[in-house]
Amino acid sequence: MKSVDLMYQTMLAELGQRSLDAAWTADFPPEGRFTPANIKGRKYWYFDIPDGHGGTKRRYVGPAEDPDIAQRVSDHKRDKDDLRARRRLVNTLTREGGMISPDAMSGDIVEALADGGLFRLRGVLIGTVAFQCYSGLLGVRLPMAAILTGDADIAHYYAISREVEDSLPPIVELLQDVDASFRPVPHRSGSGASSAFQNADGYRVEFLTSNRGLDDYVDQPAKMPALGGASADPLRFLDFLIREPVRTILLHRSGIPVVVPDPARYAVHKLIVASRRHTDGQGPAKREKDIRQAALLFEALQQTRRSADLALVYNEAWERGPAWQDAIRIGAGMLPAPDADRFKMVLIDGAKKNREEIELPFGE
Structure with a gap:
């Protein structure tokens, strides 16, 4: 297995920082303000944005003990969004550096979900699209045969989804902005809730959560308040996978900050x-x-x-x-x-x- 040259690993780190700065500025513009909140004995940061009608709209930011969040809160300012420079970095890393970019559909879907707030709300990208990120994260060249996919899988903790008091826009609308043919997939249990969405070409986006261990929840979609109307299928062993996830970059367009296992x-x-x-x-x-x-x-x-x-x-x-x-x-x-x-x-x-x-x- 060949290593990625150190020069390109350094470029990836630079791209990661620039992409995070741009995403942070988009989510938390200078006219808003950060507000701490205590929930069940833990401190979290929220962000209040003027709604244009004399009130405010609140967004979830993350746990106060996260050092990256704490630093950004203290240094809150507008970051310059160098979109073109980041796109050049992505092209260099994939064409010359041997790192992996996703197929266009997967990249566009993850970008739409990220822009909607998925990773800010502590969603985790799993499955093969997440695997595609490990080339850059580990600094090795992975073979293309192991990374082809026709779906995107997203995981989210039930407790977090219930407690953050924030939500993505309607999932089906985010997906239809990418491809108008996306539709909810009827759940196998007969429930009216959907945990998966599929387009006319068969590309599938599925939402999963950890199994809470009770028979009442087996094979039943879990209601996920933070997921914009989507439910999630409880999956055994998932809590192990998404514990202590890591931040990295999906090499699509100008770079998408994501969270992966x-x-x-x-x-x-x-x-x-x-x-x-x-x-x-x-x-x-x-x-x-x-x-x-x-x-x-x-x-x-x-x-x-x-x-x-x-x-x-x-x-x-x-x-x-x-x-x-x-x-x-x-x-x-x-x-x-x-x-x-x-x-x-x-x-x-x-x-x-x-x-x-x-x-x-x-x-x-």
Whole structure:
């Protein structure tokens, strides 16, 4: 696996900062003001904007303990939006630097959701579109065969969606601004709520949330107040995936600031997901992609000396109990022999760095 030249990694960091500055200015213009609020014992920042009728409209910003948010609140000012310069950076990074850009539909959809406030409201981009970001995030060149997709998956915590007291504009309207043929997909449960939207070409946008562990919520869409009228399908193991996500850039147009899962969590989660794929329909093809993406990230984490990160999140998943352990064992058993050997070596090396014991999923 080839590394991305340090010059291009530096350019990506510059693009990231410029894109965040531009997004911040768009969301929080100088005429508004930041307001702290205490909710259930935690401090959050909100932003009040004049509504033009003598009142204000309030937007959620984020938790007060986030150091990046705290710094930006203290330095609140208008940032220059250098759109053309950022587009040139994106073109250089993808054409010369070997980093990955999404297909046009995926990029446009993520941009529309980001502009609507998805990541400000602590949504997390997951699935293959998120995987496309790991080339720049880890500084490695990933093969195109592992990143092709026909859908976009978005995750959001139920508790956050319920408590932020803010919302995206109507999801269906945001999507129809990208492609007028987007329509809500009827939920399999027969519920009137929709957690997925699809266009005439079959491109699907799906919203997911963590399973709250009660039988009453199994196979029922969860109402998500922050998601602009969209519900979300509860998914087991998702809370592990989206815990402590990271900020990065999707290389589309002038760069889109996004939030994605930690790559080590993504890799372990892919083993778990692969173990639970159906054996009919698209299940086998999706399982093969899961295993391929996990194996590529194990290699990338080894190459970038992040074995300790992988061992740490692997142990977290393993310690969640027998069901998690069985899923990891099954997924690891699907890895080709060279990839399984690498996974084993990375876990052992990471455990040594962390000075902790580790139980391997290969029966040793």
